[in-house]
Amino acid sequence: MKKIKMLKNKYTMDDAYERLMKRSKNFSVDKMHTLFYPYLKINYLVDMGEKLKRLNENVVCMVDMYTGRESVAKTKGEFIEIDADAKLMMPLKIQRESALKNAPLTIGTTIMGRKKVIKIPDIIHQDDEIVYKPFYVVECRNSDKEVFHILFDSVLGDFSLLNA
Amino acid sequence: MTEYIVLGIYLVGMIYIGIYWSKRSKDSESYLLGGRKIGAVLTALTLQTTSMSGYMFMGGPAQSYKDGYFTLWYAVGDGGGAIFNVGILGKRMRRLSYYMGCLSPVEYLERRYPGPATRAIAGVIAIIFVYGYVLAQFLSAGKTMSALLHIPLPIAIIIGAGVIVFYTFAGGYLAVAWTDFFQGIIMVVSMVVIFIMAMSQVGGLTGLNESLTQIDPTITGMWGRGNIYMGQWGVVAGAVLIYLVGYMGLPHVVIRHMAMESPRLAKQTLLIATVWNQLFIFVPYIIGLMGIVLLPDLNDPEMVVLTLAYKLLPSVLAAIVLVAIMSAIMSTADAQLMLMGTMLGRDIYQRYVNKDATDKQLMMVSRVCILVVGLLSIVIALINPPGVFSIVIFSFSSLGSAFLPSYVCAVWWKKANTTGCIASMILGCATATTWAAFDLASVTGFHQFFAGIIVSILAMIIGSQFGKPTPKDVSDLVDRAACKTKIPAGLATANYKQIAPETSGVLTFLKESDFMRETGFQPV
Amino acid sequence: MIFGLQPVVFFAFLSWPVTYIVVAVIMYFVMAKHDRKEEEWEKAYEKWQAQGGESK
8 A cells, every 4th residue: 555645536436437328228337347547746836036926826737747748727626635656557658757847838828818917937847746536437337238337537527438 | 785884994094194194204213113213001091902902802702702711810810910910110211211212122132231142133023923923813803804894805804904014114103103092082981881882781790690600600600601710720820920020021002001101191191091991901801791691602702892783883883892803903013013113113123234324214124114014914814824823922921021020121131132122032932832832731730821931030140140241331220210320310419620630539448448348338 | 629629739820819919008108108118208309419529
């Protein structure tokens, strides 16, 4: 077991089941298991300079540590600490240094688009940490008893098919 | 004189329908399948009138006149035939044939069970036995007209068969369907009128049964007059089964599912066809029974319906009954002739002779084939070589045994593959034909259809364990025809784009790691 | 005796018309229910096809 910081899930497994069942009645859910997806949560201070000080803000960048995709967090997000089984945690495929190196560019582009200013801000790294998002891997069976899998995002409530 | 006039009006009416639809059949889909726009009532009536030939006016009542209540075993099976036929095949066959773009029931088999041999074998079996049917119906039309109107047989054949050939050639499927519709109305009204009139003469159902019991108690027994079928459950099973499920193996019947306007109409078709069946199937046999009481000295039992009509009805109405008999024969013959045109045009010409045939060419070739087959059949019927009638004894059982498992499994069993289909067609047909040819039914007590269908089903099940499996694209279409896919559509359409990157990451992880195995999941 | 026939003969031969019509009516309603589900399925399937269909 390992202590990790996890995004608090809004949807329990029962909630996930209900959401799936609302979409169709022609299948059954056999099993559900949590899978922890790794991100690097980087806190940045966006410094617009002395004259545009009022536009300064703290921005959180989440870097997907499996695919490397970066995104700017829209909401603050609530985090909790839990003990998690290492077998249920996806490994980190991206190096921390590489994530830290590429993230500011994404932040800068997003911020400039949002604030509509010409001045390039300073993206100042504050801190970073590895956090995990809990997903549910759902094993289902259709009416012909054929198996298929769904990935359920327990924070957003979205889901998609895990087609091979 | 009245009957000549009434029949003349009827024949002119049929010719008019042929001409009317000839102008409106613009492409091969409308010529061969009515543009797949046939509504529920039309589908029901064309389905049932095609299934029931002159046998219902002549052969059936003659049988019950000779054998008593036992003959009603055929009615017991036949009465439920539409329930099975439409209930099992209707919707799914309509959908699957549409997705596969088929215009003929032989082409349908080839697309579902891909392979060069499927179409060739199915085509040969269908063409031989459906052609046998066409010949027998033309001969039947001629003989009936000749007997009823006292005109020479050759003239009767030329007139009767000639009209059928004309309106089928001219108007295609729509002419066939609409003539079937009017023929169906005439058939059922005539039958019901005679039934009511005759029933009033015999004192109702109770009066009829009491009179029959007085003549010979075995007439109202389970085993036929003189108990000749005592204990022969094999014959009974065959009699019930042959018409309960046999229609699902007849290409000229199942094509009607393909032509339905929409799968949604299947339920109306089932209901209308079933109600129609109860009127039209039980009634002829009971009329035959009434003939035992009302016409005890009848020389030719096949004339029982017409003789009762002349005895009980005004001459105009009796003439309409005569027309109804012709209608019954024609409504079956036209469908079979139409099917011959479809098969020869689509399955032979377009498949093997001219793969790039345009729609117009296909339509023209189908028309020409109908004309040639029709004229050739008239010539053969005129010559009337011995044994031609016996083909029809083979036809129903041989066709049913050959094709029933293939049509049913096409939409209900994805694993049914080409090997199974070919084995089923060859062995089923061979068994039924051999059984009939050597009259093994009298030795074994099992009807040839019963024997043929058992062999055919076994051949399908065993054969499907060998050879190439059903291709995935076909398998997917079968699922789609059943309105199901591996992933329920309601889930599939909810694919959220936001978690697409995580999805691909998780998918890679699950394939590369032991997560699935360790958590007891099946591999992804 | 039912209509002048032994009961077993009556039920063997003449009870079927009513039985078949009742079965057909029941099937009508069952098929109507399936029609509604199938229409929903077809709409969802067409939407899915428009979105790109099955990935494999």
